[in-house]
Structure formats: C-alpha cells, structure tokens
Amino acid sequence: MMKTLSIDKINEVSPYKVSLVDGKEYKFITDNGIYYRVGFLNDDSIISCETYQFYITKETLRHSPKDEKIKEVTLAILEEFFEENEYVLLYMCDTADGKEAMRNRLFLSWFKTYEMKSRYVCKDAHLEVEGIGMYAAIIIRKDNPLIEKVTEEFDETVNILSNKPNESITL
Numbered sequence: 001m002m003k004t005l006s007i008d009k010i011n012e013v014s015p016y017k018v019s020l021v022d023g024k025e026y027k028f029i030t031d032n033g034i035y036y037r038v039g040f041l042n043d044d045s046i047i048s049c050e051t052y053q054f055y056i057t058k059e060t061l062r063h064s065p066k067d068e069k070i071k072e073v074t075l076a077i078l079e080e081f082f083e084e085n086e087y088v089l090l091y092m093c094d095t096a097d098g099k100e101a102m103r104n105r106l107f108l109s110w111f112k113t114y115e116m117k118s119r120y121v122c123k124d125a126h127l128e129v130e131g132i133g134m135y136a137a138i139i140i141r142k143d144n145p146l147i148e149k150v151t152e153e154f155d156e157t158v159n160i161l162s163n164k165p166n167e168s169i170t171l
Helices: 006-011 070-083 099-110 149-164
Strands: 019-021 025-029 035-043 051-058 088-092 122-128 132-141
Touching: 006 070, 006 122, 035 070, 035 149, 070 099, 070 132, 099 122, 122 149, 132 149
Parallel strands: 051 088
Antiparallel strands: 019 025, 025 035, 035 051, 088 132, 122 132
C-alpha cells in the first residue's frame, strides 16, 4: 500500500504551496490562478511489482500559459513518492482531446532535465490500441531489486498490446 507523501517535504522545494486533498490527491494553484491536481491510482498493469498510475490534471478550464514552476512542483511530488515508496510509476497520457503526443513530449522533457534523473529508469512507449494512439511510460528507481523483471514486463505488455489483432464480434 502506498505511503502518504510528506506535504512538508514537498513544500520545502515546491515553488507553489501544495496541499493534500481527501488524503490522496495533491493540489496547487499557479501564479496565473490555474488549479492542478496530482495523484496516484493503484494499477495492476505490472504484475511483478506494486504499480501506481501517476496523473496530473488541470482543473481550471481556461488556457494555461507556459509555467516552469508546474514542472518543479510535479517533480517534487514524484521525488517524495519515490522517497517513501519502492514502487513503479506508470504514466499514461490522456487521449480525450487529441493532445496526448504533446503531453508525452512535455512530461518526458521534464524528466530528462530533472537533476535527479540518474536515480531512475524511465521507459516510454507509443502504441496503438483499438485504433487509438497511446503514450505510456514507467519510472522505476535503479535500486529497485525488481527493475529487470519490471522493465521486461513493460516491454512485453507494450508488444502484446501493439501487435494485438483487431477482433470482430459477430452478433
């Protein structure tokens, strides 16, 4: 079971004040008045290790200007997640508005510029499932004893989903 993250530790390095909502989501507001939620959902995609799907959601409907502080808050939350938990994070980009490729590039660029990135393995994949292009990534600490098994399982899952033939149903 995922351990609750320390709001105090997150706020020591976060440029925006982060608060815990309902004991499971982390919320902050930007200088431009845009509200964001960050959270973790238990996910059974990776069988060999406890896995959590990471999400970041913009609650405010208006356009959000580029804001580097959002990256800093997100990385502070992720760092605290890995300080408290030895789990795998799964990141999947929302496909609802067709901007999943942009979200994927943004998230991966955040991670690639992260000063602590050498502590982690981040594997990403683009696959098509039932005609929908999807972007996914896993992040795991390099000192996780299951790292080889987890990364192999991620690769196998991506391969299975990517090569899955379209099935037709006869009624």
